[in-house]
Amino acid sequence: MPDTPAEGYGNTLSSLALDHNWRTIYPLGAYQxxxxxxxxxxxxxxxxxxxxxxxxxxxxxxxxxxxxxxxxxxxxxxxxxxxxxxxxxxxxxxxxxxxxxxxxxxxxxxxxxxxxxxxxxxxxxxxxxxxxxxxxxxxxxxxxxxxxxxxxxxxxxxxxxxxxxxxxxxxxxxxxxxxxxxxxxxxxxxxxxxxxxxxxxxxxxxxxxxxxxxxxxxxxxxxxxxxxxxxxxxxxxxxxxxxxxxxxxxxxxxxxxxxxxxLYHTHREQHYTLSNGYLIEMAYVEELSPLDALHLDNLEWRIALPANSPRQKLLRVEPVGTPFRLETVADQQVAVFDFPELRPYEARLFGWRAWLEVRGMKYHLSFDNIDETQPLPSEFAAQYLVDNDELAMDQPIVQEAAREAVGTETNILRKMLKIRNYVYDRLSYAMRPTIETPDVVLKRGTGSCGEYVGVLLALARLNGIACRTVGRYKCPPYPQKRGIPLQPTYNHVWLEFYVPGVGWVPMESNPDDVVERGPYPTRFFMALPWYHVEVGKGIRFETTNYRDRGVRLGDLALNHVRFTIHSELPPLL
The missing domain is CATH 2.120.10.30 (TolB, C-terminal domain)
Incomplete structure (x- = not known):
């Protein structure tokens, strides 16, 4: 890693994955x-x-x-x-x-x-x-x-x-x-x-x-x-x-x-299989465009970097517009942009551009694979079993939902699946401009992906299942569109829950809620497709040191998000 973040860090671009010989076949004259x-x-x-x-x-x-x-x-x-x-x-x-x-x-x-x-x-x-x-x-x-x-x-x-x-x-x-x-x-x-x-x-x-x-x-x-x-x-x-x-x-x-x-590679001891992956480039850039004439001193703007995980590898990252320094928060890298003085209506671009290897991932855990005698790590209770993100876990409607969702079940996988199905029965998807707390969402009966996550987190934590929010964007899922700048239509969040003896397991928020009153597919239960980019696991994706002073990110800047799919990754050996 270089001493100055402006030079970027990680592998050189010459070491990035190259396309292999497989091709996508588009049969002439075929319909279905x-x-x-x-x-x-x-x-x-x-x-x-x-x-x-x-x-x-x-x-x-x-x-x-x-x-x-x-x-x-x-x-x-x-x-x-x-x-x-x-x-x-x-x-x-x-x-x-x-x-x-x-x-x-x-x-x-x-x-x-x-x-x-x-x-x-x-x-x-x-x-x-x-x-x-x-x-x-x-x-x-x-x-x-x-x-x-x-x-x-x-x-x-x-x-x-x-x-x-x-x-x-x-x-x-x-x-x-x-x-x-x-x-x-x-x-x-x-x-x-x-x-x-x-x-x-x-x-x-x-x-x-x-x-x-x-x-x-x-x-x-x-x-x-x-x-x-x-x-x-x-x-x-x-x-x-x-x-x-x-x-x-x-x-x-x-x-x-x-x-x-x-293309697939099974990790039997870890209970998951990785499938086709792609080398993608992701750029996240903020454009300072304040709504009001603000004068801010010593502004620190933090943006999480893509994480490393079994299905995702951060190869290289470089700053855009303004240099950043790196900090580590909960074992994750965060880019910190320092602005000694922000003048009224000042215009700037700042952010990062990252190159990633991403693959599809699917866990296969049977209910019998769970060792219920293994305890939850002690430090997780204070982080992932409490209401630290406006989850309304003290509200009667949320507590009653947590009891109804699992009944007398004790197996962690069955509990999580029952919670997911219960939330899918109670909610229908709807885009909303703001994220309300789980008690409001349960009364309303509709929610965005972030509101689905909030309800899932609250019900899971009340049932003793450690879980955390993950996001933040999905690459447009068109791997045939190589080398073309692609813009996601909106941001997205999902979650991970902790299985003792296995680790953190992913679960989508709402995309499997596709059948009225079920049965629901388990397509993205304990799974993520290749186009999800993991940025910020249990930490804030983006924040400033003025957040607690009532200065909102949306009032200060506009974000620009761009993906480019460069190549398909070769098979894992």
Missing amino acids: LSGLAWVDPQALWLRQLPRLPFCQATLGASFLALDRVRGFILLINGENDHSEILNPYDLEPFLDANGLCLYRETLWFCRDTWLYRCHLPDWHVEKMLECRYPIYGVAVDETGIYVACQKSGYIHCFDETGREQYRLSAPGIGCENLALKDGYLWVSDRLEQSIYCLDRHSGHVEWVALTPFAQPTAFTFDATGQLWVAYGGEEAYLRDNPNNREAPLEIDYRDICLIHPL
Whole structure:
């Protein structure tokens, strides 16, 4: 670390991560891929298909994909996005279908309550078996036929005659796709934004990883064992309508369809898995623009720097506009900007720019993993079990909510999950200009992310669970937009709770509150996606020595926040 902060500190830029060879595939002509399989480009049945030979761009293609919107079975070349329709005369059986498994020259797929199989290369489709409820994913090998049913909440295993052998509890609550590899059953869940690795006999979840994009719709393994995930959905965009001369710019929607590798590394002893990460640059700059003619002497302005954590690494930081000095607060770095004299309406820019490695992180802790005999560290009680942030923990409505939320539960994970679900039942999300105390929020029934956090903190602390606020911004989650300045639309906060014997575990505030009255996904319970930047864990993100004198930050300055995604990080070894 250099002696003068103006020179920046951390690694030199030449040591920052470089892109590796993986690429995002955007299949030409595809709408929504609900099934994905890997195929040997030299497979005999592929060479026997009608309409061969394929055009030059198709040669070497090795993805099979089911497009449920058009009924296409696509042969996709991952090197150039080229797509070839393999079933030009047999579309109808595959319309609105889900799942895709290629096993011994037979395609398996689902539509409504039926499981179908299709013998190649003649495209003869036949019904295999029917389930009580609609099914979405299928995986087949010599041990049996596995299908996923969201409504039943199970993954059903059948033998080759269609007789059910056993069933496994589905790990998530969304539509799920399946694959078999290395003796394990693998599950993707669209709503949970996760890939699970299950013991195929017991259903025990070995580990789980967050996907870098939302809404995973299908996945497969290639010949090397690399896991590829397809994503689908819609995105809003501005459409220029020349027929509307008065207001030509209109909001419209278009399909999102892409395939990207899932890179993951499991830390079994620490109970978490890291997934795809990115090298990002974040700039946080304040523009002095006082609303009133203030004269302040010896102003100290503190802005926390991004923290280091198992999923986030601060590589380098440098000042913007004005040099800063470093202080350490609760093991975290804070940039301190000194202004000996601030004159009325003085204009300045000051802040920092940081380069970070960030990755997705998902803990997998079962209730039985918790050793309830391990005590909470003694110093945590005074910091993280008290009302030190206007949490209204002495108010009857908050205390009653804390009792109702957990009932007689004693396991810390069950307690925290019950508290989260209780808050989701009581609140609906709404942006607000100010953050009210938990008693007001509970009476109102709506809250912003900061108000969700306040209620969660209050109920957890009243139940003896140490927890703290974390924030402060989310990088816009568009890793395909590399090298382009990106501005977040608003700030964001979430929390961490302490599990004795494990450590601090993250939990989102409100994004999983997506289903009225539940069941709620556990997508971001004990998890964070790659685009969250951890700045200020249990400490104030930004403050001045004039805070207690009634001088508000918002009356002194305007903030400017910018992100730039530079590259995807290579896999962890």
